[in-house]
Amino acid sequence: MNSDHPFKGIGLICCAVFLFAGSDALSKYLTQFYPVVMVLWVRYVVHSGLMMTAFVPKSGFSLIKTKRLDLQIIRGICMVSTNLLFISALHFIPLAEGTAIIYIAPLVVTALSWPFLGERVSQAQWIAVWIGFVGVLIIVRPGGVLFTPVALLALGAALSFSLYQLVTRKLSGVDSSTTSNFISGVISSLVTTAILPFYWKMPADLWHGILMVGLGISALASHLFMTRAYDYAQPSTLAPFTYGQLIFAGLIGYLLFGHIPDRYALLGITIICISGLIMAWSQRKNAHKPLLSDPL
Template sequence: MLRALCLIGTSLLFTTGLRYIPLAEATAVNFLAPLLVTALSVPFLRERVSRAQWLAVLAGFVGVLIVVRPGGALFTPAILLPLGSALCFGFYQLLTRKLSGVDSPTTSNFLTGILNSLIMSALLPFFWSTPTLVHGLFMIGLGTCGMLGHMLLTQAFRHAAPAMLAPFSYGQILFAGLFGYLIFDHTPDQYALVGIAVICLSGLAVAWAQRKR
């Protein structure tokens, strides 16, 4: 139940945030999640995190601050939406890791999907808007990609620790920047690019430190 609520929070907060925050920057802020997974795997999963990994996590937080930079265009209440999404997704990944040794990926994702459907169906009448055919096809594609992604994520957590896996998802930031440029004609400014680079490098540093152990 808690895992399903975390996933709903992740989706709703991030999707809503995209109404106000550009795709690349919102994705970069959302990538606090892997850093949170690394940090929170210590108290929640009793895993060891090295000093180098802690430094990388700290660098990642600095990278997010560079992207958001107080006083900049993104420093608005709307930035709390992708930040909240990151927090929810971090806990989702930790719960996925805990359940991976108990349930199979198929069972875990099936139960999460059922709970998500029930909760969202209860909310649907309050926000319903009839989609067009094109929007319907987009939603089917989105659901299919999401299902495959979550199944692969659950399977990955069966074979490796969260601190090891988390950094590999940083490629999403690059694709977000590319799609933001191609589809929405948005290019991050120099500060955002520096912050995004710091976030990506911090993730790679976490992975490198994990392999050294």
């Protein structure tokens, strides 16, 4: 790692979270016309195909060699279940609020890091966890527009993403990030391919087909940007900037879907951002590994 160029890392991480928000918005748009399974299938097939084209000629079969196949399978299943739940939720709820709910995943990981990973959780991190949960409660509040069974899809996605991150941390140092991302993409492709016949629908026109391919390219580019960002800057430096995805989600949600979060949603999103900044400060102080890894 060359951590002497933090501004390069910050620039790359901002590009990554912008593409993550854009991919979610594109998925939300396409699910207005096509089943979620079909949209995700194209995303994963394009993602895996591009990775195979880019890395197999250089790495060969070593790309799929893993020391923990069991964890890789669990990681891949968590990846596809997270996206199925999250994109299904986005079909019904606004982009900014849905993104804010999924961002409680790092807080859940913090709460579970001691029993599952044996890591010490500081007082500041526990404070951040509870502050973040308060933010989610404000967004999904009784009497609010999101207080419906659909919100459970987003919460389920956040829990699945938390397990995904815990398994990712277990695999850290065991397999390379390229191997993990490739295997997860292949598993997700296989799972969605198996159920695709029940949901297949021909694209209405060439434009929709281009958008689906663009979704896969965007998803892959976002992961590559994020991975590259950590070559230039420390995780504790980059962590606060990952929350820029919430800002991008709000802007894209307004521009594409005309949605403006109400004051309670804005308050909840702000509180979640504050909790994330506290977490980042705690990580920087204690030199811990990042809790937010590999967004989907």
